[in-house]
Amino acid sequence: MQNVKHQTETDASSKTDFANENSFNAQSVTFKALDGYELNGTLYSPTHPSTAKIVLASATGVPQAFYRRFSEYATQLGYEVLTFDYRGIGKSAPRHLKGFQMSYLDWGKLDLAGAIDYLYDEHAPLFLVGHSYGGQALGLTPNHHKVTAMYCFGTGAGWHGYMPFKEKIKVQAIWNIVFPPMVAVTGYLPWSKLNMGADLPKGVYQQWRKWCKNPTYFFADPEQHELHEQYAQVKTPIYAVAALDDDWALPSSRYAFMQHYKNAPMHFINISADEFGLKQIGHMGYFRKDSEQIWDKMLNTFTTLIAD
Incomplete structure (x- = not known):
């Protein structure tokens, strides 16, 4: 498992430190999940009217702070971005x-669905950017039809059998x-004790551990049989990215999960660190x-979809 460190760090040399620091606003917001649970988020808004909206899952x-740099970057290009913490996480x-x-x-x-409702505006495209679980979560929402398209990174089935040998062990x-x-x-x-992320509620840990034992994740759980039909209802275009050095969600793991979005227009994208001049x-x-x-x-893909 890979570490999640320096989630709120600032770096003056970062390429996402922009010349005009006042060209967007970032404010803390609260909104309700579908069952009324209060969630905390951050709304990044451009100073000019936004061209489209993004919910970051x-x-x-x-924690949501990990996605600050991306949110600031997208906002500089005219997007309004909402990050938030799921119940039991962070704020x-x-x-x-x-x-x-x-x-x-x-x-x-409940939570992502509440975020979609909170940011949704029928006059502006709404995109979902999902990271790992965030890409799984679209199929759980009852309001997925409000999302213009989803672009997700590192979303897979979680089974150790898809991982390289060392990572598997x-x-x-x-x-x-x-x-x-x-x-x-x-x-x-207490995940934070291992510098691996925020602490997780016991229920999350138990279900996650159970589902990761199966090649098809929670779709193999007889208690979740209805999820097959629920995911089949999603018709939102999906762009599913897998980095070839992402040991947790290699293409085989991604396919194992994404096959259940069987009626969604699907685009599989493989990327490598070398392609972007990165070490990893x-x-x-x-x-x-x-x-x-x-x-x-x-974001270029989003621009094309907006133009169409």
Whole structure:
């Protein structure tokens, strides 16, 4: 498993430090999930009217601050961007995670759906940018029809069998040896202790561990049989990116999950670090500094869809 470090770092030399720092506004916002749970987010708005809107759907355990650079970059190009923390994560977490009850699916069914409703404007295209779980979550939302297109990065089925040998052994050891005693003692997954992301509610940890044991993830869970039909209802165009050095979501893992969006126009995109002049992309590099060329490729696609 790869580390999620320096999620709120600032870097004066970053290419996303713009010459005109006042050409956008960033403000903290709160909005309701579909069940009324209050979520915290950040709304990045251009000073001029936006050409389109983007909801950023985070990866599991990754706080919204990790996506700040991308959000600022897209806003500079005229997009209004909403980042947010799912319930139980970051600024949307309760004071104490122990005893906090929720389903892993709530992040899509209730939280992402609430974010879509919050930002939706029938007069402006609304795009979803998903990272890992964020690309899975579109099929969980009841309002996916409001999304013009989804561009997702590193979305796969989570099964260790799709991973390279060393990563496979590492992941199995963490799931079966490291995590269980940590959760037994704390009542939640203290992921932050390993510098791997935000702490996770126990329910998220339990379901995630269960589903990652199967090549088709939660689609193999008899308790989630209705998800097959639910995902088949999605007709939103999807652009699914896999970096060839992303050990967590290689193309085989991506195909295993994306096949369930069977009625959505699907575009599979493989990228390599060399293609963008990067040393590594991995599972987290899609949104780290110096990734503007990756962002440009996506935003150019959005521009084309807006023009059409």
